[in-house]
Amino acid sequence: MEAHNATDALPVVRRAEALATGVGIMADRDGEGRETLNEYRTRGGYPPLAEPSAIRAAVRAAEVRGAGGAGFPTAVKLDTVAAAPGPRVAVANGEEGEPASAKDRRLLRNRPHLVLDGLRHAAHAVGADTAFVYVSDAEAAASVRQALAELAEDGLGAGATDSAGPDPVGPAGLRLPAFAPTLVEVTPSYVAGEETAVVRALGGDVALPLPKPPRPYEQGVGGRPTLVSNVETLARVALAARGEPGASAGDTVLLTVVAGGDAWVCEAEATAAVAAAVERVRGSVDGVSAVLMGGFAGGIWRPDVLGAAASHDTLRAHGSLLGCGAVILVEDGDCPVAAAADAASFLAASSAGQCGACVRGTHVAAEQLIAIARGVGTAENLALLRRRTAALPGRGNCALPDALAMLLRTLDEHFAAELDAHLAGPCQVCAARVPEQPTTATRFRVRLPHATA
Incomplete structure (x- = not known):
């Protein structure tokens, strides 16, 4: 051969x-082993959510950029989706179609809670009532699935009251709105992670790009305005939202x-x-x-x-x-x-x-x-x-x-x-x-x- x-x-x-400075997405992690919910919480994970406008301001101040390819300012995407008429959708895009990239798979396998926390903050920032985690790597999917099970068992995930009711209180006393994203696995391909291909796949079709316009922020999953963000981007949203040093979020x-x-x-x-x-x-x-x-x-x-x-x-x-x-x-x-x-x-x-x-x-x-x-x-x-x-x-x-x-x-x-x-x-x-x-x-x-x- x-x-x-x-x-x-x-x-x-x-x-x-x-x-070497010990800050950032990989701080205190050597890339091996999945970070548990308890480990993530000791690092300040899943804090009470701030007002949506405050989260968007924090992301803007940290200068978080899209990490899937174009480097578009994340705060602009958040503002645009938040301004669109609801209901809205938020998506964590972990479909890593680039053959020479492994960062997203590594992040999902090792720090799924950081990504989920970022998705939680982003969904709240744009007023989304539906969220998805979109992946093609089997081990990344297993890691996310286990993280979601930990959240559900801990009272922070599925089973919480709807957004119109009182916020549920987790074991650590954190007041959190319902957060139960749906995990969707897709066959990997170079174009499957393109944002309109993501929207198309989540709508039950094949993961192939659509003509533009409309863009997902205008008309995405189910015809709703949709935020599609790379998982590294969402990890930085989580860090920015809880006030970590600038190097942790945008630098x-x-x-x-x-x-x-x-x-x-x-x-x-x-x-x-x-x-x-x-x-x-x-x-x-x-x-x-x-x-x-x-x-x-x-x-x-x-x-x-x-x-x-x-x-x-x-x-x-x-x-x-x-x-x-x-x-x-x-x-x-x-x-x-x-x-x-x-x-x-x-x-x-x-x-x-x-x-x-x-x-x-x-x-x-x-x-x-x-x-x-x-x-x-x-x-x-x-x-x-x-x-x-x-x-x-x-x-x-x-x-x-x-x-x-x-x-x-x-x-x-x-x-x-x-x-x-x-x-x-x-x-x-x-x-x-x-x-x-x-x-x-x-x-x-x-x-x-x-x-x-």
Whole structure:
């Protein structure tokens, strides 16, 4: 079996790294073991809820951003949904479609109560009377299910009175409104976590993106205004709402650093260079020839991109994206063209198949790059690749064509010499690793070890 299809060759998350300062989502956690309700409560979890406007103000002050890809200010989403006519819905989105990301699965497996507490605060902040936790990872679902059972047994979850009645009082004397989100499991795919795909799946349909408008905040689950928030975002909402230090809520990011056969989930200061996180988990940035920043959505870059701060704004100013926080290192001895062909192949094969421009455009573009990487491409293939790249952005119901366009454009901009060299024949890496046709198999797919491992 070729390396790009070999399961045992995929990067495995070896460990999780917390901040040296001891603050943030991973504070006091080494990434191993599920945090129980009692453990979470000792850290200040599930406090009495403040007024909705006060929660939104706290989230705004902490500058919490969406952690699923775009980095949109969370307070703006909260305000928008809260201002829409009710009834409303809130969703914790834990469907991690990016192959090179493991942060959401790690968070749900290890700190489910932090996510649930964030969902509770967010639902209250927008006046939602219905909440969902949306996941595709079986162990994450089991962790959330156990956390919900703990809440129900403790009197903080299912069985509480409705919002019109008195607040129930938990064993610790905390006055809490009813909170019983529904756990929904979905088949994993690259597009299943896109917010309109989430809405569609929760409505009983397939998890595929919908045309926009309307956006979920206008018309979401059951036609109701719906808040769809990434689970890392909601974890930060929980910290912000209870007044944790700024670094706990809005000044850090979770990254998945992928290098060779290893991967690390780490929490990094948003003001520090991405290189600092790489150095902490890998030892150094030496021996890196290229970087896929933000997973498959932020393009492929020379290693100097690691000098940018790990923030949405800084990386966007650089021309890239923080995206979901995945940082894929292409090491010396590997090939940037092979890495880009792998990602392009995956993206083309992951098309939802709903939009003709996306289906045709992504497949044709990926096929040109595959031909070049495998040493059978010509100047004609390269010219067609460039035309298709220019035509991809903004096509279809989701951002998949934009991700592929970013990848191909940056490859052409930063690795033109390498592309030209492959017109004369494949390198050893491409000959061994580049698939013949687009496939959802990718050597960058990160595996989390089982809880029992």
